[in-house]
Every structure is written in structure tokens, then in C-alpha cells.
Amino acid sequence: MKIGIFDQVDDIEETAADLRAAARDGIDSYWLTQAFGTDTLTVIGAVARDLPGLRVGTAVVPVHPRHPMALAQQALTTNLLVDGRLALGIGPSHPSVVEPCWGMSYDRPARYMREYLEALTGALTRRVRFRGEMLTARGDLDIPHAPIPSVLVAALGPKMLEITGALADGTITWMVGPRTLRELTVPTIQEAAAKAGRAAPEIIVPLPVCVTGDMAAALARAEAELEWYGTLPSYRAMLDREGCETPGRMALIGDADTVAARIESFADLGVTTFAAKIFGTPGERAATRALVAALAR
Secondary structure, eight states: OOOEEEOOOHHHHHHHHHHHHHHHTOOOOOEEEEEESOOHHHHHHHHSTTTTEEEEEEEESSTTTHHHHHHHHHHHHHHHTTTTTTEEEEEOOHHHHHHHOOOOOOOOOOOHHHHHHHHHHHHHTTTTEOOSSSSEEEEEEOTTTTTOOOOEOEEEESSHHHHHHSSSEEOOOSSSSSHHHIIHHHHHHHHHHHHHOOEEEEEEEEEEEEEOOOHHHHHHHHHHHHGGGGGGHHHHHHHHHHHHHHHGGSSSOOOOOHHHHHHGGGGGGOSEEEEEEEEESSHHHHHHHHHHHHHOO
């Protein structure tokens, strides 16, 4: 199992410095979220160059605001800039965002994702001829020498995992714990990939991590920072399946040995990359980052 970092872009210069540090530390991958701040693919193209060995990924770009041909064009350009180290993570977002913010329908999200993946993967080969019920993509992209990035999907439920296994290179989860990975995520996506004749899928699992001597304070911080995720139906379903009452309980909190053992246990579940979302006080963040670097070696 490989070790990565999961974070958001708050300050571009700080992100650039952290990417350089991750590359020096031998960390395998760095995954950046996409919300209403800076555009993640643009940031990656600007600051993730000349970092050999460090894979950089989006986790994840919402699909509704970007036509698959436009996203393929941007992803190919970004991947050309970073010498083929881009992993393109995409996701369906949430109805509470798609409908009121973008004025688009969230109807039949699984069908939409299936068509989107077919159109996107076609466009990434630079020639796409796709017409579905919900999307059309026809045209040629002229981006010479750009490597095709792997495509991963934020797939949580059974149907989305089946579509991802059949059409994409893997999944990126969030608010998904060991029980759910063992019983749902890993077997479902692996079976779908095998049935489609595809290679074994990547399973990227980010979770909040804090190395600390004050577990109660760290848990309180996790509960406060993560509370919002419990209000979103897709994440709430994962928490319920895990038997986890609140999102904060998904965090890996404890001393270095305890946290290391918990991270390493994910390898036995079939996880291919564990990505730490580091949180806590400055001292706790430094201790957590040191542990992540040690596990990556």
C-alpha cells in the first residue's frame, strides 16, 4: 500500500512548498480537493512541475460544471505540464450543490456518471464520438504528446462502484471506513473491473489523521471541522453503514504507534493508497506529517 497526503489549496505558495516537501520525503502522492476556491487542475499545472516521483491528483473535480471534452482538454494539458504524473479524480458532487448553485439537474446521477465516463475517456484519447441520453461529445482534441491520466471516481454506493469498476481506473473515497471497505467498496469495484476485463482498480482512501497525546481535544477538533459531512446524504449513508454516529469518529487519532498500526491495517483490506488528511495543532500536524513520511519510506 502506498502513502499519500490529502489536502485543499488554501494558499498557492503554501501548497507549492508542501508539494516540494512531500516529494523530498518520498511520499507517493498528493491529492487536492476542488470546491469553490482556486481551480485545482490549474494549481497543479502551475506548481507541481519538476517534482519527479510525486503523483498529483484531483480529489475530486465535480463533473456537472465541466463538459467531458472541456475537462479532458484541461486534464491533458495539465498532465503534459507535470510530465504524466496527474491522476484525474472526478465525482458527482451533491444535489445540494448541483441544483441550487449551478442550476443543473441531479436526476439519475449513476446514469449521468456512466455517460460522462464514456465521453471523458473517449475524449482523453483525443477522438470522441459519443451520444447518450444525457450527454453528447463529438470532436477531436489536438494536444500532442500529452499522456493520458488515470481516471478515478468518488464512488460510494454500490451502483456507482459498479460503473467505476467497469469504466474507470479506480475510486477515491471519503468518510468510508474499514467495515465498509471490506464489505462493500473493495469487493464491488474489484468484481466490476474483473467482469469488464479491466486491470485491478486503484482504491484511494483519504481519512483525517492526527498524532497526539490529547485524544479528547483532537476528537473535539475533528467533530467541529467535519460536522458538515454528516449532513450530506451520500456521506451520511457511508457513516451509517460503518456504524459511525458522527464524521469526527472517522478520524485516526492517537500516539504515533497507534496511528501507524491503524493506517497499515488498510493494506489488508485491498486499499492501494492511504492518503492522510492531516489536522490538529501545529505541533500535532508536524508529528503527523513526520509519521506519514516515515510510513512512506
